[in-house]
Amino acid sequence: MAEIGALRAFLAEKADGDLLAWLDQAEAMRRFHLSCAEAEAAILEAGFLPKRYQRNRRMISADQQRQLFRSSVAVVGCGGLGGYLLEELARIGVGHLVAIDPDVFEEHNLNRQLLSSPATIGQGKTLAAVQRVAEVNPAVSVRPVQAAFAPADAGRLLAGVHAVADALDSIQTRLDLATACDRLNIPLVHGTIAGWFGYVTTVFPGEDTLRRLYSGWSGGKGIEADLGNPSFTPAVVASLEVAEIVKVLLGTGTLLRKRVLCVNLLDMEMESIPMDPPNASI
Amino acid sequence: MNRDGPMRITVRLFLSVRVGRFHTKTFDYPAGSTVAQVAGDLSLPAGEVGLILVNDRQADFEHQLADGDTVALFPVVGGG
Numbered sequence: 604m605a606e607i608g609a610l611r612a613f614l615a616e617k618a619d620g621d622l623l624a625w626l627d628q629a630e631a632m633r634r635f636h637l638s639c640a641e642a643e644a645a646i647l648e649a650g651f652l653p654k655r656y657q658r659n660r661r662m663i664s665a666d667q668q669r670q671l672f673r674s675s676v677a678v679v680g681c682g683g684l685g686g687y688l689l690e691e692l693a694r695i696g697v698g699h700l701v702a703i704d705p706d707v708f709e710e711h712n713l714n715r716q717l718l719s720s721p722a723t724i725g726q727g728k729t730l731a732a733v734q735r736v737a738e739v740n741p742a743v744s745v746r747p748v749q750a751a752f753a754p755a756d757a758g759r760l761l762a763g764v765h766a767v768a769d770a771l772d773s774i775q776t777r778l779d780l781a782t783a784c785d786r787l788n789i790p791l792v793h794g795t796i797a798g799w800f801g802y803v804t805t806v807f808p809g810e811d812t813l814r815r816l817y818s819g820w821s822g823g824k825g826i827e828a829d830l831g832n833p834s835f836t837p838a839v840v841a842s843l844e845v846a847e848i849v850k851v852l853l854g855t856g857t858l859l860r861k862r863v864l865c866v867n868l869l870d871m872e873m874e875s876i877p878m879d880p881p882n883a884s885i
Numbered sequence: 886m887n888r889d890g891p892m893r894i895t896v897r898l899f900l901s902v903r904v905g906r907f908h909t910k911t912f913d914y915p916a917g918s919t920v921a922q923v924a925g926d927l928s929l930p931a932g933e934v935g936l937i938l939v940n941d942r943q944a945d946f947e948h949q950l951a952d953g954d955t956v957a958l959f960p961v962v963g964g965g
Contacts, residue, residue, distance in 0.1 A: 684965045772965035797964045800900040815943055819934045820961050826901045826933065827964030837965070863936075865959070867900055870908075874899075876959075879942045 610635050611649050621665070622654045628742075640698065643742035647672050653742070656696055667853050668696055672742070674852045675699035675763050679752050679780055680770030681728035682706070683832055684794050686717030687841030688768050688848075693736040693743045695849060700743060701764060702732035705751040715834045752776055757783035766851045768844055769793040772827070774820055781806060781813040790851050794844040798830025799869035801840040804878075805847050805859045812878050816863055840866060892916060892952040896923055899959045902933070914950060921946040923956055935961035 610631065617627040623646050632642045646653055647669040652660065656668055663671070676697050678688045681704035692700055707727050712719040718731040729747035736745045748760060752771070757780075761767060767784050769791060771777050777793065784791040784806070791806045793813055806812045843864065850856040863876045891913040898906055906927055914922065920937055924946065936959040937944045950956065 680965050682965060770965050772963065774961070774963040777963065795962045795964060797960075797962045798901065800960070800962060802962055816936055816959075817961065818943060818945070819931070819936060820963075821932055823932070825935065825961035825963035827962065830901065830964075832964050865899055870903075876899075876938070876957075877941060 606635060607645075610637075610645055614646060614649050614651055618651050619654075621651050622657065623651045624654045628653060639741040640744050643672060643698070653696075655740070659695065663695075663849075663853070667855075671696045671849070671852055672698035674765045675701065676848055676852070677701040677703060677761050677764045677767045678732075678770055679703045679767060680772065681718060681732050682712065682770065682772065683715045683796065683837035684768075684770035684841045684844070685728070685732075686719070687838050688770055688844060689732050689736060689745075690717055690739065691842060691845040692768075692848065693740045693745075695845070696740065696743070697848075697852070698743060699746070699763075700732075700736065701746045701748060701760065702729045703748040703750070703752050703760060704728040704732075705749060715832055715837050717838075752780060754779045754783050757787060761787055761789060764789055766848050767791045768848060769795075770841070770844075774817060774823075774825060778813065778817060785809070792844045792847045792851065794840040795825075796832055796836045796840050797825055797827035798832070799836060799867065800826070800830070801836055801866040803840055803843045803847065803859055803864040803866065804862065805851065807860055810861060812861055812863065815878050836866075836868060839868065890916065892918065892950055892954070894918070894923065894950055895955040896927075897955060897957040898927075899957065900962070901960045902927075902929065902958050918950050919946065920944060920948045920950065920956055923950075924958065927958075929958065933960055935959050 628642050652665050678685050681702050708719045708723045727749045729749045733745045733747050736743050785808050788808045794803045804812050861878050865874045894914045895911045897909045938957040
């Protein structure tokens with residue numbers, strides 16, 4: 604199409620080296636009647652880098668940035684962990700996010716939930732997710748699902764998703780999510796928090812790390828019922844989840860597969876616990 | 886190895902399980918003791934333990950310990 608040629612010529616004219624400034628991306632959107640996501644795709648496909656991602660480029664190449672933009676990640680839960688997951692995944696340039704949460708904000712969310720503020724009390728969390736991502740990285744598309752994750756819906760909710768982030772607060776639902784991801788062949792990055800503490804692990808199809816981690820669970824809540832959640836623990840654990848997700852999407856680095864990162868902010872210790880097969884019974 | 890004498894068991898506690906207890910400590914336990922007895926001595930409610938490792942391998946409360954074993958106890962964490 605002549606339009607693509609004209610668009611590429613425009614980008615080449617505006618590029619500063621291989622960097623494309625936001626103002627020029629916005630101009631491309633106007634001139635060529637493109638959505639922000641379409642303009643972003645065109646820029647990345649043409650081998651340019653939106654200037655926004657400059658500080659990624661020493662660790663994430665332009666090819667990898669394109670790969671992130673083509674990726675889809677579901678964030679199941681838009682509360683403590685979810686707010687940071689969405690923020691960081693959007694800022695690093697993951698092109699498609701699915702934000703799943705049935706809840707509205709309540710006052711007690713304010714101490715830690717990044718999407719919450721006094722102004723958003725009563726608002727649906729997924730709406731806040733859409734708005735925040737639109738504000739910080741309009742190139743990223745968010746599909747909001749203002750509903751609880753249910754196994755029966757998994758196929759539909761997670762269709763086309765390359766990785767799932769567990770940001771839930773119900774253990775049963777986490778295990779259901781793990782089962783669904785296993786069945787749908789999607790890697791799952793799990794994070795969970797309570798007080799000063801948390802766990803992070805990555806579960807690939809065929810692995811049962813999450814079931815092992817919860818093998819002693821007999822119902823109900825974990826220690827979070829006693830310890831609550833401060834502002835920093837969800838930020839730390841969610842950030843660890845984002846690092847894992849980026850590595851899953853890019854096929855790089857060393858993942859937390861078959862091991863659990865045990866995060867202790869009270870003692871400032873992080874220990875990787877290998878999850879080997881169980882002892883043979885004697 | 887003394888099969889009927891006391892066993893030296895090292896107990897490692899993680900995260901909230903440490904609070905009011907210890908990080909790592911070694912105890913003498915009678916031969917045939919199980920993980921349940923270790924947890925009981927720590928006044929650890931069963932419902933609070935999410936994962937038990939004996940010598941880095943997943944085990945349960947009924948697991949019979951041997952001299953020189955290390956028992957690691959992890960809490961159930963489910964918040965988000």
